Amino acid sequence: MDDLEPIRFDTKIAVLLHEDLEPWQALNVTAFLISGIASADPELIGEPYEDADGQTYLPLIRQPVVVLSGDSERLTTTHGKLLARGMAIAVYTRDMFATGNDRDNRAAVRKVATADLDLVGIAVRGARNAVDKSFKGAALHR
Template sequence: MGTESANKSESKGRGESGSEGESAGGPAQGAGPAPGTRFDTKIAVLLRDDLETWQRLNVTAFLVSGLGPQVPEVVGEPYEDADGVRYLPMFRQPVLIFEGTKETLKAAHTRALSRALPRALFTRDLFATGNDHDNRAAVRAVPTTDLDLVGLAVYGPRNAVDKTFKGARMHP
């Protein structure tokens, strides 16, 4: 939906994280700037490049699920079709998906922490758990520098997010 088209338009002319030529795109209904308007903020996900397809999808879904409750301004208004059937709101701006090596992810995590950006993480250990309680326990058991990161989502000012994901590539 909006994410896929946003990724395609965002990646034209760029192979790495950056902001030149970006426009909003994606679904927006009554919240934030009008379609085609440039946002001052960015939602971005960085995935490890050695994940299987199902893992990439799963990790992305879990990562972005944490943003709405903690950063309510990223959520737009509910949708409604022509018959009056209502649907849940979605993000008001595109979600950019990047990929990188284990080292790229570790460096991005360090930069996200130093910039105090709102963030969500997914570690390799979480593939072996089946519920929120065990997920949190798995993360809590590992020191920050030893986390085996496979995914990271961040939200913040465009330039801060671009600098945080420096060296990452747009997901193909």
């Protein structure tokens, strides 16, 4: 394989954020959601980086992440489509902004029924076609 040949991915990573989030919230939610995606598959993490002086840096996710936005209805609809397809999803609910640790975050999600989750962010990595169909109608985040 030629090292200059374009790299194609048969999977896609997508994040859908609620359109009403403050910029700091959108960045925070995205970071949390992507940590869930990265933890689900160790092969998703690339090799460490190194600059021309030999200084090394931590490895990053191997493939691009598309970040989209939508309203509550779009988040609920997309969440339902992902669940119906049996896809593993990372979620962030509005209640999690009031917590300060993983234990309380998990408790905030656990106390609410699936249909009643106040979603402000979801993320998934899956087959490109399934991700595209699930996120259809969501706009690129600005």
